[in-house]
Amino acid sequence: MAVEPLIEKWQGKVAQVTIGATAKDGGTRSHVVTVGGETGLPFLAESAPMPNKPVVAFEIWDIAPADWPDELAAIYKSAWNDPFAWAQKCVADYKAQLLCVKLQGSHPDNGKKTATQQQKFVAGLLNKVKVPLIIIGCGDDETDNLVLPACCEAAKGEKCLVGSAVQDNYKTLAASAFADGHSIIAESPIDINIAKQLNILISDMGIPLDRLVIDPTIGALGYGLEYAYSIMERARLSALSGDKMVAMPFICFAGQEASRAKESRVSVKDFPQWGDEKDRACMWEALTASSLIQAGADILVMRHPVAAAQINKYIEDLSA
Amino acid sequence: MASVFIIGELINGMYVSIAKAIRTKDKSIIQKCALDQISAGADALDVNCGPASKQPLEDIQWLVKAIEEVTDKTIVLDSSKPAVIESGLKAVSNKVIINSTTADAQKMAMLVPLAKKYNAKLIGLAMNVKGVPQNKDQRLELAATVVATCVEYDFPVEDLYLDPIVMPVNVSQGAMADILESIREFKIISEPPPKTVVGLSNVSQGAINRSLINRTFLAMAIAFGLDAAILDPLDKELMDALITAELIVNKQIYCDSYLDAYRKK
Numbered sequence: 001m002a003v004e005p006l007i008e009k010w011q012g013k014v015a016q017v018t019i020g021a022t023a024k025d026g027g028t029r030s031h032v033v034t035v036g037g038e039t040g041l042p043f044l045a046e047s048a049p050m051p052n053k054p055v056v057a058f059e060i061w062d063i064a065p066a067d068w069p070d071e072l073a074a075i076y077k078s079a080w081n082d083p084f085a086w087a088q089k090c091v092a093d094y095k096a097q098l099l100c101v102k103l104q105g106s107h108p109d110n111g112k113k114t115a116t117q118q119q120k121f122v123a124g125l126l127n128k129v130k131v132p133l134i135i136i137g138c139g140d141d142e143t144d145n146l147v148l149p150a151c152c153e154a155a156k157g158e159k160c161l162v163g164s165a166v167q168d169n170y171k172t173l174a175a176s177a178f179a180d181g182h183s184i185i186a187e188s189p190i191d192i193n194i195a196k197q198l199n200i201l202i203s204d205m206g207i208p209l210d211r212l213v214i215d216p217t218i219g220a221l222g223y224g225l226e227y228a229y230s231i232m233e234r235a236r237l238s239a240l241s242g243d244k245m246v247a248m249p250f251i252c253f254a255g256q257e258a259s260r261a262k263e264s265r266v267s268v269k270d271f272p273q274w275g276d277e278k279d280r281a282c283m284w285e286a287l288t289a290s291s292l293i294q295a296g297a298d299i300l301v302m303r304h305p306v307a308a309a310q311i312n313k314y315i316e317d318l319s320a
Numbered sequence: 321m322a323s324v325f326i327i328g329e330l331i332n333g334m335y336v337s338i339a340k341a342i343r344t345k346d347k348s349i350i351q352k353c354a355l356d357q358i359s360a361g362a363d364a365l366d367v368n369c370g371p372a373s374k375q376p377l378e379d380i381q382w383l384v385k386a387i388e389e390v391t392d393k394t395i396v397l398d399s400s401k402p403a404v405i406e407s408g409l410k411a412v413s414n415k416v417i418i419n420s421t422t423a424d425a426q427k428m429a430m431l432v433p434l435a436k437k438y439n440a441k442l443i444g445l446a447m448n449v450k451g452v453p454q455n456k457d458q459r460l461e462l463a464a465t466v467v468a469t470c471v472e473y474d475f476p477v478e479d480l481y482l483d484p485i486v487m488p489v490n491v492s493q494g495a496m497a498d499i500l501e502s503i504r505e506f507k508i509i510s511e512p513p514p515k516t517v518v519g520l521s522n523v524s525q526g527a528i529n530r531s532l533i534n535r536t537f538l539a540m541a542i543a544f545g546l547d548a549a550i551l552d553p554l555d556k557e558l559m560d561a562l563i564t565a566e567l568i569v570n571k572q573i574y575c576d577s578y579l580d581a582y583r584k585k
C-alpha cells in the first residue's frame with residue numbers, strides 16, 4: 001500500500017516585504033529583493049511552495065572594524081578603510097545582491113560621526129553601488145535617533161530596510177523610516193513576547209505590517225542557536241496559524257554572531273585539534289546560517305564570502 | 321493550534337428587533353447586526369428566522385441575501401426544519417454551515433446529502449428524538465452515531481462539528497462535568513477528528529449572572545479543546561475571557577497587548 005504523505009495546510013501567511021526601488025518605482029536600484037510571503041514551513045514545496053527564497057546580505061561597516069576575526073580581516077583588509085570600495089568589492093567580487101551597512105562609526109566609542117556625515121555617507125554609498133540597502137544604526141539609542149532619521153532622508157524613495165527599532169526606542173526610527181518610504185527592523189532580545197509586543201506598538205503608529213521585519217536576535221552555533229531556533233519556529237508556526245502580529249520575515253545576523261564565537265577566532269597553533277582556523281571561521285558561519293534557514297530565516301546578514309557562497313548554493317539546492 | 325471559531329448568534333428572529341426587521345424587510349438592521357458582530361470578532365454568522373416567522377422558506381433567503389451584501393463571512397443556517405435549511409442553501413454563495421442535524425437516521429438522511437451537495441459543513445447534535453442524553457456515555461454514543469453516519473455518506477468528518485448539547489446550569493448542574501469531558505472525548509471518535517461546537521448561551525438560560533456564567537463555561541470548554549462556539553460576540557467580557565483562555569492553552573503567543581493583538585487578527 002502506498003504511503004500517503006501528510007501534507008499540512010496552514011491558514012496564515014507571512015507578510016511580504018520588498019527592499020529597494022528601481023527607476024520604475026522612483027528609486028535608483030538595479031533590482032529589488034522581496035522576502036517573506038511564506039504559507040508553510042521552509043522548503044516544503046509539496047505543502048507550500050516558497051514565493052521568495054531566503055537571501056544573503058553582505059555586512060559592511062562605515063569604518064574599518066577593529067574586532068573582526070583575522071580570517072575576515074585577511075579577506076577585507078585591502079578594502080575596508082574605504083567603505084565604498086568595500087561595498088563595491090562585495091558586489092563585484094562576491095556578487096552580493098543585497099548590502100547591509102552598519103553605521104558603527106557613529107558610536108560614541110568609535111569617533112561619533114555626526115548625522116550630517118552619515119547622511120552624506122549613505123547618499124554616496126547609494127551612488128556607488130546599485131544593489132538594495134539595509135541600514136543599521138550603531139546601537140546607541142541617543143545617537144541612532146539623530147543619525148538614522150538623517151540617513152532615512154538621504155535614502156528617501158530607495159525603499160531601504162532600516163534598523164533597529166527596540167522596545168524602549170522605536171518611535172523616532174519607525175516614524176522617520178516610514179515617512180521616507182523604508183521598511184523597519186524590529187529587534188527583540190531572543191524573546192518572543194517582546195517581539196510580538198514591539199510589532200503591535202509599531203503597527204499602532206499606523207505602520208503597515210508589510211513594512212516590518214523581525215530581528216529575533218540569534219546566537220551562533222554553540223552559543224544559543226537552539227534557543228533562537230525554537231523562538232523563530234514558535235513565531236513562524238503561530239504566524240502560519242493566523243497570528244498576524246508575528247507574521248513578518250526574519251532577519252538574522254549570522255555573520256556577526258558566528259564571528260564572536262571562539263571557534264571562529266582562535267588559531268590552530270593554540271588549538272591544534274580544532275584544525276585550520278580559516279576553514280573553521282567559514283564553517284561556523286555557514287552552519288549557523290543554514291540552521292537559521294530551517295527555522296524560517298528570510299534574510300541572512302553574513303560576513304565570510306565563502307560561507308555566503310555556500311549558503312547561496314544551499315538555498316539553490318533546497319529549491320531545486 | 322487554531323483559534324476558537326466564533327459564530328455570532330444575534331441574527332435570530334427570537335430577538336424583537338430582528339423579528340421586526342424580518343417582518344418589515346428592513347435590511348439595514350440585519351446588515352448592521354452582521355457587521356457589528358464581525359467587527360467584534362465573529363468568524364461566521366448564525367441565521368435563524370425565529371419562531372414567529374410565518375414564511376421561513378422565504379425569510380431565510382431574504383436574510384442570507386441581506387447579509388451577503390455586506391460580508392463574505394461564513395453563513396450558519398440555523399433551523400430544525402430541513403426544508404428551511406435547503407431553502408437557505410439555495411440562496412447562499414458564501415461558505416456555509418448547516419445548524420443542525422440530530423443523531424436520528426431519518427434527519428441525517430436528509431441533511432448529510434444536502435451538506436454534500438452544497439459543499440456545506442454540518443453541526444451534529446448529540447441528541448435524538450428521545451431527547452437530550454442523560455450521561456456522558458449516551459452523549460458519546462449519539463456523537464459516534466453522527467460520525468458513523470457521515471462516514472457512511474462519505475461526508476468528510478473534519479467538516480463535522482459535534483455539539484454535546486449544553487444544558488442550563490440551573491437545570492442540569494450535575495451534567496456540566498459530563499458535557500465538558502464530552503468535548504475532549506468527541507475528538508477521539510475518529511481520525512481525522514470531528515470538530516466540536518457549543519451553543520454557549522444555553523448554559524445561563526434563566527439565570528441571573530448570564531454573562532459571567534457564559535464566559536466561565538466558555539473558558540473551561542476551551543481548556544477541554546473546544547473548536548467553535550455560537551455566542552454573543554458583542555459581550556466584550558466574554559470575548560476577553562475567550563482570548564485569555566486561548567492564551568492559557570498556548571493557542572496565542574503572550575504579549576502585554578495580547579487582547580489588542582487578538583482583535584487585530
